[in-house]
Amino acid sequence: xxxxxxxxxxxxxxxxxxxxxxxxxxxxxxxxxxxxxxxxxxxxxxxxxxxxxxxxxxxxxxxxxxxxxxxxxxxxxxxxxxxxxxxxxxxxxxxxxxxxxxxxxxxxxxxx
Amino acid sequence: xxxxxxxxxxxxxxxxxxxxxxxxxxxxxxxxxxxxxxxxxxxxxxxxxxxxxxxxxxxxxxxxxxxxxxxxxxxxxxxxxxxxxxxxxxxxxxxxxxxxxxxxxxxxxxx
Numbered sequence: 677x678x679x680x681x682x683x684x685x686x687x688x689x690x691x692x693x694x695x696x697x698x699x700x701x702x703x704x705x706x707x708x709x710x711x712x713x714x715x716x717x718x719x720x721x722x723x724x725x726x727x728x729x730x731x732x733x734x735x736x737x738x739x740x741x742x743x744x745x746x747x748x749x750x751x752x753x754x755x756x757x758x759x760x761x762x763x764x765x766x767x768x769x770x771x772x773x774x775x776x777x778x779x780x781x782x783x784x785x786x787x788x
Numbered sequence: 789x790x791x792x793x794x795x796x797x798x799x800x801x802x803x804x805x806x807x808x809x810x811x812x813x814x815x816x817x818x819x820x821x822x823x824x825x826x827x828x829x830x831x832x833x834x835x836x837x838x839x840x841x842x843x844x845x846x847x848x849x850x851x852x853x854x855x856x857x858x859x860x861x862x863x864x865x866x867x868x869x870x871x872x873x874x875x876x877x878x879x880x881x882x883x884x885x886x887x888x889x890x891x892x893x894x895x896x897x898x899x
Contacts, residue, residue, distance in 0.1 A: 680831075682831075709886075716891075716892070717891055717892070718792075718794075718877050718879075718889030718890050718891050718892050719832065719877070719887075719889050720889070721886050721887070721888070724885075724886065732886065767831055767832070769831075771884065773883070773884060773885075774820070774883055774884040775884055776822045776834040776837050776884070777822075777832075777834065777887065778834070779824075779831035779832045779833070780831050781829070781830055781831045782830075782831050
């Protein structure tokens with residue numbers, strides 16, 4: 677296992693379009709997190725899964741955002757009707773309970 | 789909810805000197821405190837962590853100290869090298885869930 681993989685690395689989209697990002701966690705990790713990071717800031721929590729169950733969502737996660745983790749393996753984060761304020765780095769991390777996160781390299785979204 | 793502050797926001801040191809980054813947290817229930825290093829274009833990488841039952845932890849040139857009473861913890865890097873240049877984030881959490889990150893410290897090690 678080579679760590680947490682995120683795809684794509686970069687995404688440029690027009691305002692109003694839908695985008696979907698994928699995260700493949702470390703296989704033995706049962707927790708998967710999505711964070712958002714804007715320039716010059718620390719990562720901000722969006723949501724997390726334990727296996728296939730989505731256990732918590734941040735108030736940052738508006739109705740336009742949805743995340744899934746079917747079968748408790750990879751996860752997708754979809755943003756509908758993108759806005760310029762959605763431009764950010766979207767980070768995925770996986771972990772076992774009580775351990776530190778292993779982050780992926782992130783997907784950088786630019787909404788034009 | 790938890791709030792984490794981090795100082796300084798930027799730090800420049802000469803190669804070979806020590807660097808110290810300090811964080812404070814607000815929720816006294818938090819019991820797990822990791823530190824991450826983020827290089828340009830990459831995701832954050834865990835470099836060291838400490839749990840609330842320990843006051844200090846060392847790993848080669850890196851150490852972290854925790855003062856639960858004062859609710860602050862610090863990262864110490866000794867004998868800094870140019871490859872230590874990066875952005876460093878502290879975080880606080882309860883049992884490793886939903887980390888709250890500080891705003892980051894940009895460390896520059898000057899040769």
